[in-house]
Amino acid sequence: MTKQNTKNNAEILCIGTELLLGNIVNSNARWISEELSYIGLEHYQQIVIGDNIERIQKTIIDASKRCRFLIVTGGLGPTPDDLTTEAIASVFKSELKERKEIWIEIQAKLRANGHSPSPSNRKQALMPKEALVIPNPIGTAPGIIWSPLPDFTILTFPGVPSEMKRMWKETAVDWLKSNTNNTQILLSKVLKFTGISESKLAELLEDLMNKKNPTLAPYAGLGEVKLRITAMSETKEKGINLITPLITEIVKRTGETLFGFDEESLSSVVLKLLRQRNETICIAESCTGGGLGASLASIPGASDMFLGGVIAYNNSVKRNLLKVPSQLIQEHGAVSKQVVTAMAEGARKVFGADWAIAITGIAGPGGGTKQKPLGLVYLALTSCEGTKISQLKFDKAKDRQVIQQLSVLRALNLLRLSLISRS
Amino acid sequence: MTKQNTKNNAEILCIGTELLLGNIVNSNARWISEELSYIGLEHYQQIVIGDNIERIQKTIIDASKRCRFLIVTGGLGPTPDDLTTEAIASVFKSELKERKEIWIEIQAKLRANGHSPSPSNRKQALMPKEALVIPNPIGTAPGIIWSPLPDFTILTFPGVPSEMKRMWKETAVDWLKSNTNNTQILLSKVLKFTGISESKLAELLEDLMNKKNPTLAPYAGLGEVKLRITAMSETKEKGINLITPLITEIVKRTGETLFGFDEESLSSVVLKLLRQRNETICIAESCTGGGLGASLASIPGASDMFLGGVIAYNNSVKRNLLKVPSQLIQEHGAVSKQVVTAMAEGARKVFGADWAIAITGIAGPGGGTKQKPLGLVYLALTSCEGTKISQLKFDKAKDRQVIQQLSVLRALNLLRLSLISRS
Numbered sequence: 001m002t003k004q005n006t007k008n009n010a011e012i013l014c015i016g017t018e019l020l021l022g023n024i025v026n027s028n029a030r031w032i033s034e035e036l037s038y039i040g041l042e043h044y045q046q047i048v049i050g051d052n053i054e055r056i057q058k059t060i061i062d063a064s065k066r067c068r069f070l071i072v073t074g075g076l077g078p079t080p081d082d083l084t085t086e087a088i089a090s091v092f093k094s095e096l097k098e099r100k101e102i103w104i105e106i107q108a109k110l111r112a113n114g115h116s117p118s119p120s121n122r123k124q125a126l127m128p129k130e131a132l133v134i135p136n137p138i139g140t141a142p143g144i145i146w147s148p149l150p151d152f153t154i155l156t157f158p159g160v161p162s163e164m165k166r167m168w169k170e171t172a173v174d175w176l177k178s179n180t181n182n183t184q185i186l187l188s189k190v191l192k193f194t195g196i197s198e199s200k201l202a203e204l205l206e207d208l209m210n211k212k213n214p215t216l217a218p219y220a221g222l223g224e225v226k227l228r229i230t231a232m233s234e235t236k237e238k239g240i241n242l243i244t245p246l247i248t249e250i251v252k253r254t255g256e257t258l259f260g261f262d263e264e265s266l267s268s269v270v271l272k273l274l275r276q277r278n279e280t281i282c283i284a285e286s287c288t289g290g291g292l293g294a295s296l297a298s299i300p301g302a303s304d305m306f307l308g309g310v311i312a313y314n315n316s317v318k319r320n321l322l323k324v325p326s327q328l329i330q331e332h333g334a335v336s337k338q339v340v341t342a343m344a345e346g347a348r349k350v351f352g353a354d355w356a357i358a359i360t361g362i363a364g365p366g367g368g369t370k371q372k373p374l375g376l377v378y379l380a381l382t383s384c385e386g387t388k389i390s391q392l393k394f395d396k397a398k399d400r401q402v403i404q405q406l407s408v409l410r411a412l413n414l415l416r417l418s419l420i421s422r423s
Numbered sequence: 424m425t426k427q428n429t430k431n432n433a434e435i436l437c438i439g440t441e442l443l444l445g446n447i448v449n450s451n452a453r454w455i456s457e458e459l460s461y462i463g464l465e466h467y468q469q470i471v472i473g474d475n476i477e478r479i480q481k482t483i484i485d486a487s488k489r490c491r492f493l494i495v496t497g498g499l500g501p502t503p504d505d506l507t508t509e510a511i512a513s514v515f516k517s518e519l520k521e522r523k524e525i526w527i528e529i530q531a532k533l534r535a536n537g538h539s540p541s542p543s544n545r546k547q548a549l550m551p552k553e554a555l556v557i558p559n560p561i562g563t564a565p566g567i568i569w570s571p572l573p574d575f576t577i578l579t580f581p582g583v584p585s586e587m588k589r590m591w592k593e594t595a596v597d598w599l600k601s602n603t604n605n606t607q608i609l610l611s612k613v614l615k616f617t618g619i620s621e622s623k624l625a626e627l628l629e630d631l632m633n634k635k636n637p638t639l640a641p642y643a644g645l646g647e648v649k650l651r652i653t654a655m656s657e658t659k660e661k662g663i664n665l666i667t668p669l670i671t672e673i674v675k676r677t678g679e680t681l682f683g684f685d686e687e688s689l690s691s692v693v694l695k696l697l698r699q700r701n702e703t704i705c706i707a708e709s710c711t712g713g714g715l716g717a718s719l720a721s722i723p724g725a726s727d728m729f730l731g732g733v734i735a736y737n738n739s740v741k742r743n744l745l746k747v748p749s750q751l752i753q754e755h756g757a758v759s760k761q762v763v764t765a766m767a768e769g770a771r772k773v774f775g776a777d778w779a780i781a782i783t784g785i786a787g788p789g790g791g792t793k794q795k796p797l798g799l800v801y802l803a804l805t806s807c808e809g810t811k812i813s814q815l816k817f818d819k820a821k822d823r824q825v826i827q828q829l830s831v832l833r834a835l836n837l838l839r840l841s842l843i844s845r846s
Contacts, residue, residue, distance in 0.1 A: 017640055020466050021611065022457025023651060026449050029471070034445030043443050044478060048452070048469035051640070055467060078622035080632065081640055112818055115620045137820040160643060162825055219446040283713075283734070289720020290706075290713030293734040297712020298824050300788050308740035310733055311706070311716040317731035317774065321744060351740065365723050401721050 007068040007151055008181045009042040013059060015074035015084055016159055017050040028073045028161055035168060039176055040186030040232065041069065051075060056087035064091075064152045069176065074159035076141035078120040084156055085126060085144070092148035094128040102133065106140045134171045139163040145175055153179070187239030188230040189261060191250060194413050196257040198225045204253050214242050222402065223409035224259075224266075259416060266412040267295045267302075273419040274305040274355070281415070282351035283309035284322055284343040286334065286360040287377065291408045307351045312343060312360075322346035335360050335372050337380075337389050344380035344387060356382050357411050363403045364396070377407045381414050390414055430491040430574050431604050432465040436482060438497035438507055439582055440473040451496045451584055458591060462599055463608040463655070464492065474498060479510035487514075487575045492599065497582035499564035501543040507579055508549060508567070515571035517551040525556065529563045557594045562586040568598055576602070610662030611653040614673060615687060617836050619680040621648045627676050637665050645825070646832035647682075647689075679840060689835040690718045690725075696842040697728040697778070704838070705774035706732035707745055707766040709757065709783040710800060714831045730774045735766060735783075745769035758783050758795050760803075760812050767803035767810060778841075779805050780834050786826045787819070800830045804837050808845075813837055 012029050019026055029046050036043045045066070049055050056075070063070045075084030089096050103125035107117040124141050127133065134143035134155065141158040148154070155172055157164040193201060198218050202209060205227075209216045214231035227250070231242040251258060260269045274281055283292050289311055296306045310321045315334055318324040324342040332338040340360045348356035361377025368374030375394035380387055392410055394403045435452050442449055452469050459466045468489070472478050479498070486493045498507030512519050526548035530540040547564050550556065557566035557578065564581040571577070578595055580587040616624060621643040625632060628650075632639045637654035650673070654665040674681060683692045697704055706715050712734055719729045733744045738757055741747040747765040755761040763783045771779035784800025791797030798817035803810055815833055817826045 016642070018642055018649075018651065019453075020456055020469070021460050021651065021653070022453045022455070023613065023649075025453040030442075030445045030448040032445070033443055037444050044473060044475070045482075046443070046469075046471035050467060052467070059468075077643065079625040079641055109818065110620065112816070113620075115623060118620075118622045118626050120622045120625060138818065138822075138825065160645070162645060166822075217444065217446070219441075285713070285716075287720070288717065289725065289729070290708070290716025290718075290732065290734065291720070293708075293713025293736075294711065294717045294827070295713075297710070297714070297734075297736065297786075298827065300823055302712065303736050306712070306736055308734040308736040308744075309713065310744070311713065311720075311731040313716075313720065313726050313729055313731040314774075321731075321733070321773070350744070351737075363720075400723055404717070404721065 007066075009044060009067050010036050010069040010071055011043065011063050011067040012046040013063060013070055013072045014046070014048045014159075015051065015056060015072065016048075017081070019048045019074075020050045028157075028159065028164055031161070031165065032071055032073070032168070035173065036071075037230075038186065038188050039173065039180070040184070040230075041176065041180060051081040051083055053083050053087050053090075056083055057091050060088060060091050060154070064149060068151060068153065068180075070152070070154045072154060072156045073164055076124065076143065076156060076158045078118070078124055078140070082123070085128075088146070088148075088154055088156070089128045092128070094130065094148065096126040097129045098122070098125050099127055099133065100125075102127075102142055109140055132175075134167045136163055137166055137170065143167055143172075145172070184232045184234060185236065185239065186230055186232055187236060187243060188228055189243055189247065191227045191229065191247070191258055192260045192264065193225045193227065193254060193257045194223060194259050194266065194409065196225060196254070201225050201227065201254070201257075205250060208246065208249065214246055223406050256417060256420060259413070265295075265299075266409055266416060268299045270412050270416050270419065271296065271299050271302055271305050273416065275301075277419070279354035280305050280307050281355045281357070282307045282347050282353035284312055284347040284356065284358040285309060286312050286318070286343070286358075287363040288359050288404045288407050289313060291404050292357065292359060292411055295408050295412065307353050310347060310350070318343060322350065333372060335362055335376060335378060337378055337391070340378035340380040341382075341387050341389060344382040348382050354383060355415060357415060358382075359407055359411055361392070361403070361407060363400045363407075365400060368396070375403060377403070377410075379407070379411045379414055381411075381418060383418070388414065388418065430489075432467060432490050433459050433492040433494055434466065434486050434490040435469040436486060436493055436495045437469070437471045437582070438474065438479060438495065439471075440504070442471045442497075443473045451580075451582065451587055454584070454588065455494055455496070455591070458596065459494075460609050460611060460653075462596065462603070464599065464603060474504040474506055476506045476510050479506055480514050483511060483514050483577070487572060491574060491576065491603075493575070493577045495577060495579045496587055499547065499566065499579060499581045501541070501546055501563070505546075508551075511569070511571075511577055511579070512551045515551070517553065517571065519549040520552045521545070521548050522550055522556065523548075525550075525565055532563050555598075557590045559586055560589050560593065566590055566595075568595070606657055607655045608657070608659065608662065609653055609655055610659060610666060611651060612666055612670065613685050614650045614652065614670070614681055615683045616648045616650065616677060616680045617646060617682050617689065617832065619648060619677070624648050624650065624677065624680075628673060631669065631672065637669055646829050679843060682836070682839060688718075688722075689832055689839060691722045693835050693839050693842065694719065694722050694725055694728055696839065698724075700842070702777035703728055703730050703774075704778045704780070705730045705770050705776040707735055707770040707779065707781040708732060709735050709741070709766070709781075710786040711782050711827045711830050712736060714827050715780065715782060715834055718831050718835065730776050733770060733773070741766060745773065756795060758785055758799060758801060760801055760814070763801035763803040764805070764810050764812060767805040771805050777806060778838060780838060781805075782830055782834055784815070784826070784830060786823045786830075788823060791819070798826060800826070800833075802830070802834045802837055804834075804841060806841070811837065811841065
């Protein structure tokens with residue numbers, strides 16, 4: 001036997017001049033990094049290079065000496081500056097062959113979207129002949145899994161994040177899991193919190209965070225903090241036995257700030273709670289302009305609980321559709337406790353829902369005054385038990401879209417807290 | 424004289440295990456990339472590595488052979504895993520010396536923020552003795568500008584974006600400008616298209632895409648294709664003179680598929696067109712649940728044109744608020760040309776707007792039938808001139824959120840095309 005294969009690490013190579021020019025942020029590298037850590041694949045380096053064939057070739061040769069798996073994104077499109085597959089094949093002296101079935105599929109997809117296939121699309125069906133294909137269910141650029149050397153495998157993905165993610169989840173991740181030398185398996189669970197800062201959470205869990213197995217890693221997102229618990233063990237059962245008591249302890253310490261697990265979001269949790277109680281919800285949005293509705297509607301099956309809403313951007317809409325008295329708006333202004341209450345109560349009547357949420361505020365950049373500064377937002381939640389109001393004051397340095405998104409999350413959380421306190 | 428200095432390119436090296444774990448997105452690399460392109464410094468590669476001294480040393484040695492300027496972020500903090508300065512000094516066999524004035528400044532800053540200086544903070548005052556200092560006006564981690572080799576300079580910055588940016592703008596950028604051999608500047612413009620595939624666009628512009636200056640680079644996003652034009656020239660005026668006729672030619676060839684430039688989006692363009700005509704818009708959304716409204720509302724000043732809308736998820740809402748006749752829904756179903764028309768026309772009356780857009784469809788994953796399959800979406804656009812209907816059939820492999828987002832973009836484009844055809 002020859003020297004044992006000792007490399008078992010991954011590197012990420014993102015190809016695209018748009019990344020080097022700073023046109024887009026490299027969100028793919030972040031997403032893949034997180035996925036690699038879930039699988040437990042070690043990952044020491046990421047590289048970004050442009051659409052230049054010599055540099056792509058050189059980088060692949062160097063990477064083949066350092067890593068077991070090279071995850072490549074970008075450069076799979078139909079245009080002349082899409083060079084990834086060509087560069088890989090030339091480095092390892094493999095010929096590109098057209099896969100007939102892929103070319104047929106590409107043409108069908110283009111036609112389904114109302115485009116006529118062009119000769120340049122044909123390039124996307126060319127692959128090294130030994131490569132496995134990573135099907136692309138939503139685009140025309142399939143990827144490959146190819147091991148040109150015994151201890152080196154390249155996986156390619158398009159740069160479009162939605163396509164890359166689908167291909168990763170549906171094909172690549174299982175292949176990677178079953179082709180690593182890991183005798184230990186990693187089991188991981190993500191806990192999601194809201195209404196608590198990352199540093200406060202870290203303080204509450206300080207003693208647990210020093211443990212070696214399972215490990216705890218918190219990180220802050222917009223309006224939420226995620227905590228990833230990762231256990232390493234020989235079997236899934238042992239992993240579960242390591243994680244379960246830890247979760248019980250964390251739940252005890254963090255109380256109602258813990259809102260969900262893994263892929264759950266505030267909207268999915270709220271809809272799940274409503275479904276359990278067979279209750280319905282409607283909304284009235286001003287400064288968020290539909291963002292709360294879109295957040296609920298993004299969850300499959302939302303229509304069972306979510307009846308609809310009114311986007312009451314203009315005051316006439318508040319009066320006509322939500323029956324907010326003109327006098328209230330004149331006396332207190334559209335951004336006030338009185339008006340947000342009338343919006344929620346009006347919506348609940350109009351839609352005949354069990355719950356109604358209303359949002360009104362000043363998302364900026366214009367529209368702030370001394371009495372009603374930029375970043376002032378009111379939320380109201382109403383049900384047969386009455387109305388709760390919440391006043392939010394966002395830092396005026398936050399931009400419009402952040403204020404809108406945070407307002408939506410706070411509104412969902414207001415409903416969540418009411419639902420769990422009653423169950 | 425010895426061999427002339429021929430390297431004149433920059434590389435970016437971001438140091439931090441949090442980047443490799445996917446805890447944060449590498450926004451620093453994007454920001455610095457954009458800055459480098461403004462200065463016209465060529466930039467072929469970015470690397471991300473973790474807090475590991477051997478890998479940092481190896482990466483710096485390799486980079487010193489490839490690039491003239493190495494821009495390093497991260498690893499300047501006070502904790503043991505902050506290794507950047509130490510690694511740089513050891514590679515080039517320089518001793519680290521404490522800069523007294525920096526240590527005094529660090530202590531003063533910590534005290535001003537209510538912290539007492541700890542011995543570990545003292546590390547942040549250590550620098551190679553020949554290095555220039557990049558002052559950090561808002562944090563305790565200054566950076567360095569150091570040329571350990573005649574044709575290689577390292578610039579270091581903390582990983583905290585706000586500190587890095589201030590230090591770049593106040594010190595580094597001027598130093599770089601006056602120390603490059605660059606007589607050329609880069610000017611770039613992004614054109615945005617919809618309703619055309621990346622490959623079709625590349626075909627239309629094939630002859631232009633082969634030019635060396637300006638260069639053209641297309642890339643596909645969700646529902647749009649971007650085309651970046653980049654010109655290199657001695658002055659900004661000459662750059663504009665290179666780009667302007669090219670844009671004119673592209674506009675001629677691509678017609679109404681070109682919707683905007685640089686930071687513009689379909690929503691911002693549609694709102695700009697409405698503002699120019701002093702016209703208003705309202706919406707009625709079913710399967711997108713508020714996404715169209717949120718997209719419009721994300722643009723500052725939207726409230727001048729966007730009156731509001733109805734999220735008519737449930738059929739009772741279509742009947743009660745949008746006055747869609749029950750009979751139409753019974754006869755044709757909620758997802759039909761007849762109902763989408765009634766939704767748009769109903770909304771336009773209720774809101775008294777110049778324009779109304781309605782969306783109804785089956786975003787899935789459930790709810791599809793043989794007659795009305797998953798991915799079937801109807802759009803209607805109505806104004807005083809009548810109603811236009813558009814039927815979309817999305818590939819059923821697309822997921823719910825993608826179908827919702829694409830439906831919103833197609834609806835905005837329907838309005839855009841009507842607005843430009845009338846102007």
